[in-house]
Amino acid sequence: MRSFPLLTAMLFGSIGVFAGNPVATTSLNVKVGITPEYLGLMQFNRLGNKGLTAYKTETFFVAKDKPVAAFTRSVEAGKQIVYVGNYPILVNTGDNVQMALSPKYKDGKALPNQFSASWTGKDAARQGLPYLIDSLYTIGADINTVEQVDAFITARSQQVKEGISRAKIADNENIALINAYEQTKLLLLKFTFQYSHKNLLPLKAYGDWCLQGFDIATPAFSGFGDNGLAQQAVNLWWFARKMQDSTLTDDFKLPEVMMRAKSELVKGSLATILILGEARTNCFTQKLKSLFNAASGLSKDAPAKHTIDSLYKAYHQLEVGEPAFNFALKNDQGDIVRLSDFKGKVVIIDIWATWCSGCVASLPTYNKIKDSYKDKNDIVFLTIGWESPDAVDYWKEFSVTKQIAGEHNLFLSSDRTEEQCKQFVERYCLTGVTRWIAIDENGKIRNGNLGYPTDPAFPQRIANCYKMKN
Template structure:
């Protein structure tokens, strides 16, 4: 009985040790969580930590997944050096050495912790190494974007390079973010440029079908296309059509009385309009998407919001097709239409310097 008892206790003890034993990936994550970044020589310390863990993994015949996790963790720590637009001034050679720690073409890479952040940090650092400004290298259309934002060329560069890798698991894991790109940016030049590659390399399935559906539903709103026609009324019942503005650049603020963000930005829109008040080749108007039942709320909001100095139109759902024609899924939205009635942007920037630069460029044509 004693021998049997000892054997039983030994078995329980060994079982407990087996349950407590770390997997190689868990070891990597723990080692990086315990890593203390020094104030000086940060990148050297990160690379040394990564290489030390590599030696441990090789000595223990660890799977590729743990090696990819190690490289990913190192990349995240290096990217932290650039938080809030700081320029860590890392050498291009140091960044390239760091990026070699992962292989985005492998299935194992896709299993890295916080994959979407790793991808964005990888391509952000890569762009910095290639000379991109630090405040632009990470783009602004991130995987977890839930607010209105305008992307830049580095966002589209990231999408393109992911597609070029032709790693189905990676594309499926990350490129669902294209939904938000369409929502907040519409059919952009960048989306148009990656479309052939998307058709070629994106794995067949539900996600590809959904994104292709977005391409089709937003295609009519891309730059250079004729803007969808509309005829709407102001609070006096007078009709205005898009065609009435031919020969002039048309700027539109799409808003509603129930939209706090829209109302907060109206003063900036009015200020921007004021800068062009002496020109006869540009017109600023507003179009509200308030429901028909809120007509009076809209009508009496106009003087209160000091909008009586410009044309204000109402585009209630069910009364016209304006919201459907322009894929209005969120507001405020800003339009810029050229003198020929063609779209410059129906996802223009918030009123400010960037929007004004776009207006000035359009007026010069």
């Protein structure tokens, strides 16, 4: 864990820090006006690592016992738009950023967590340009036609050009960053207007209008230090593309972004989000294979490449037909139970926890489904409680009250230094509960994630797994 400068350590109670040792080439100094309404939470988002190839986030919990809090940070070399809270800053190598956040008031009362940002110093005009764009591209209720929006945009675009001129920005990289940022805000403005005025234009015409002047191919998206902003740009672009072409489905999203976008950072981030979402929801599916194939076009040096390859390797263990991990866990009677004990039987596993309200709420469903197969000797139901090692006694008592106690009620320690826990979590890609798994009569994966018992189709999924028995 990195140590804090003395001033920062005095002014902040606790913080989530990032890994790595940044090159201290840009100095960021922020003062925050504190009011009783302020919750004391502030985030700092930026790009880090050599070449600005990774998103970094710090969360600050600001001490509220002084009228003004302050913190300083060093930012890696390069040009990027960083975020302090919701306030963007265009920083360059060697900058000495002097930023102040002053509370906003309404009717004499401070608005919770709302500030006005200002900058001082020789590069203040350039550093505050993204914030200027944010303030310019907000339309009021008096604008009700596409023509009015276009006129509004023309006027605001001129003001942005004047801001660039005042800041004396001449280099192409900074201009490209500002243009990409402005395009993103324009797209958000148009999409928001379209959502509130759906019938002014046909859907395709709306899509064409939204994407006028927006270029998904600009490499400058790699200069957005907030992954949320970068992904917002991609998502809005995709919404507009689907308005343009009604035949597009979300299955085409990643392939189109991979084909059209030029920012490896943005492409890799989207691929990771989609692959991780599909894997955690459905485990290893044909869709996951398709997403992985689409992401194979990433540069081998792309930051997300290693992450995606690791995800694919991990979840491939849960492909239908792969051998299931032969766990050995104690039941609530203290006996060791192994998966291999049930060879020749379909095994349905409910992984739950006493601290998970959704898991507990679904235990009656577990009992109901299990009871529906009580006359079958070729299927077995197991509950596995994922608990702290010191919670064994409580888990046993709780299991009795929920009517799941017995030889098929197993305990999984959450202490990953224990080998069985470590292997179980890794082999079944356990990232949360509740989680239901189906294993066939030969000890192979039949379904790595059956979904949630609240789904009306859930009992049928189990029935289908049972019917597939040889």
